Amino acid sequence: MVSTIQNTDVKQKDADHAVVVAITSHAAFESGADDGDAVYREGVAFPLLQALQKVNERLLEENPAESLLFDVILITTDSQQQQQSSRVISSTRHYGLEVSRFCFSSEEDFIESLQKNNVKLFLTTDTNEVTQASQTGVVSVLLDQQTAVCSSEQLRVMFCGDAVIRPDTGPMPLTRQAAQSFSTQLGEMRQKFGMFDSPLSFILVTSHGGRESCRGALQMLRSRGVSVDEAYCLAGAPRGPMLSLVQPHFLLRDGYSSLEE
Amino acid sequence: MSEIKPNESAPATTEDNGEEKDWAAAKAFFDNLKTHKPRPPKPRYAVTIAVSSRTLFNMVAERKIYEEEGVEKYVAYQLENENEPLKPGAAFPFVKALMNVNSRLRKLYPDSEELFDIVLMTNNHAQVGVRLINSINHYDLTIERFCMTGGQSPIGYLKAYMTNLYLSKDSEKVGEAIEEGIAAATMFMPKTEMQLSDTQLRVAFDGDAVLFSDESEIIVKKHGLDTFFEHEKEV
Numbered sequence: 001m002v003s004t005i006q007n008t009d010v011k012q013k014d015a016d017h018a019v020v021v022a023i024t025s026h027a028a029f030e031s032g033a034d035d036g037d038a039v040y041r042e043g044v045a046f047p048l049l050q051a052l053q054k055v056n057e058r059l060l061e062e063n064p065a066e067s068l069l070f071d072v073i074l075i076t077t078d079s080q081q082q083q084q085s086s087r088v089i090s091s092t093r094h095y096g097l098e099v100s101r102f103c104f105s106s107e108e109d110f111i112e113s114l115q116k117n118n119v120k121l122f123l124t125t126d127t128n129e130v131t132q133a134s135q136t137g138v139v140s141v142l143l144d145q146q147t148a149v150c151s152s153e154q155l156r157v158m159f160c161g162d163a164v165i166r167p168d169t170g171p172m173p174l175t176r177q178a179a180q181s182f183s184t185q186l187g188e189m190r191q192k193f194g195m196f197d198s199p200l201s202f203i204l205v206t207s208h209g210g211r212e213s214c215r216g217a218l219q220m221l222r223s224r225g226v227s228v229d230e231a232y233c234l235a236g237a238p239r240g241p242m243l244s245l246v247q248p249h250f251l252l253r254d255g256y257s258s259l260e261e
Numbered sequence: 262m263s264e265i266k267p268n269e270s271a272p273a274t275t276e277d278n279g280e281e282k283d284w285a286a287a288k289a290f291f292d293n294l295k296t297h298k299p300r301p302p303k304p305r306y307a308v309t310i311a312v313s314s315r316t317l318f319n320m321v322a323e324r325k326i327y328e329e330e331g332v333e334k335y336v337a338y339q340l341e342n343e344n345e346p347l348k349p350g351a352a353f354p355f356v357k358a359l360m361n362v363n364s365r366l367r368k369l370y371p372d373s374e375e376l377f378d379i380v381l382m383t384n385n386h387a388q389v390g391v392r393l394i395n396s397i398n399h400y401d402l403t404i405e406r407f408c409m410t411g412g413q414s415p416i417g418y419l420k421a422y423m424t425n426l427y428l429s430k431d432s433e434k435v436g437e438a439i440e441e442g443i444a445a446a447t448m449f450m451p452k453t454e455m456q457l458s459d460t461q462l463r464v465a466f467d468g469d470a471v472l473f474s475d476e477s478e479i480i481v482k483k484h485g486l487d488t489f490f491e492h493e494k495e496v
Contacts, residue, residue, distance in 0.1 A: 162290075194332075194333060195332050195333055195336060195386055195411075195412070196332065196412050201411070204387060207283055207286070207287070208283065208286040208287040208289075208290045209287075209290055210290075210291070210298070210301065210405030210406075211394050211397060211398075211404065211405050211407065212394075213290075214390070214394065214407060215390070215391055215394040215395075218387060218388070218390060218391055219391065222388075227388060228387040228388065229386060229387055229411035229412075230387055230409060230410055230411040230413075231387035231390050231407060231409040231411075232407065232408055232409070232418075233405065233406055233407040233408075234283070234287075234406060235287050235291075235300075235301045235405040235406050236283055236284045236286070236287025236288065236290075236291075236300075236301065236303070236304075237283075237301075237304045237406060237422060237423070238279075238280040238283060238284075238304065239279065239280075239283055240279065240280065241420065241421035242408075242418065242421040242422070244421075245417055245418060245421055
């Protein structure tokens with residue numbers, strides 16, 4: 001059973017043009033063992049939520065009539081949190097989060113919420129949920145502790161420029177199509193800002209390949225309307241130190257394949 | 262063979278296992294290339310030289326556009342001229358000489374990772390990267406690692422790329438790198454034509470400050486040569 005509640009604190013977005021991003025309440029809020037009726041503490045997705053809000057703010061600054069905005073919805077699948085649905089709603093309002101709708105469903109039918117709401121990006125801390133959602137062709141990202149230390153001022157999206165050496169380990173074709181169209185929408189948003197001081201930044205990381213992979217990826221993304229801002233080509237150099245400096249909010253895997261030969 | 266970067270402790274953590282996987286994947290990638298490009302050395306063992314885009318290539322005209330017309334016009338100009346290779350810059354002969362040293366080392370020690378590794382380290386926007394890569398292809402330089410920060414200072418990334426030496430036209434950046442504990446030098450185009458070998462790497466050591474204490478050097482800079490001679494007599 002799926003129930004949807006509108007957040008009357010927030011102006012509803014234009015369903016035809018907005019980009020719907022679904023976040024689980026588990027990712028948005030930390031529920032402690034004995035919190036009582038208090039407001040939830042901030043979860044790992046908090047900076048990400050704030051960064052999404054920042055993008056919307058700046059888009060509206062550029063054009064107050066802008067309809068290409070992020071439409072954030074909160075999905076609660078946890079039965080414990082469902083029982084405290086009012087707490088989820090009051091916590092959201094307490095932090096002034098720009099969440100337009102709350103969806104309460106069970107683990108079995110949260111996919112229905114994603115489909116009904118035309119979700120383009122699903123963010124969760126649960127690996128099973130990522131797998132399930134991916135299989136239905138929704139771009140899904142697993143968030144973790146790393147996400148908690150990311151910027152709340154700029155949304156940083158990473159792309160991977162490596163050649164797909166073994167296609168069967170790549171993401172499903174459905175998700176690939178969805179990821180491509182989502183990245184094109186992000187690209188459109190990015191175009192509304194200048195080179196610097198943009199609330200949205202695209203980062204390309206090439207881990208294994210060299211300069212040809214990097215160039216191929218830059219040009220391929222460009223042809224899809226994604227103008228990459230930062231590029232790091234590693235050719236086998238260790239990724240860790242670089243990633244801890246770059247701090248992307250998430251990686252968009254779309255099975256991009258470089259035409260090296 | 263000895264380790265060139267002795268401050269790196271022996272790998273044991275999961276992060277290092279990830280490192281090994283990345284390295285193995287890169288090795289496989291390059292070994293499978295039909296073009297038989299030499300694969301870049303393992304950073305842990307290589308001498309990594311980071312060069313800025315303006316030292317590798319002559320970007321004086323482009324720089325002028327950036328300073329006079331702003332970043333948007335600058336990037337647009339670079340995009341328009343993407344297929345036009347840039348002319349060599351101050352560090353170009355140096356890079357060619359390093360490549361020559363590498364090919365000789367590879368012939369003598371085919372299994373060694375103790376080679377020079379050249380990284381392009383720039384705060385340029387990634388879109389300019391296409392022209393930079395096209396130019397690198399034009400001269401067939403062995404540069405496979407890049408860091409294009411899209412406006413942020415590249416100094417923070419020097420350590421992440423295990424840089425041993427950083428070359429830039431910007432003396433401020435060079436100063437910052439030195440503060441971070443990384444050897445760095447300001448490169449400039451000599452005003453008079455100099456015949457720089459691009460097959461032999463020629464290194465000069467400053468006898469006054471490098472091999473011996475720089476105490477004396479500091480005195481000359483502060484108080485002039487007379488004081489220097491007095492100091493030398495006392496020491």
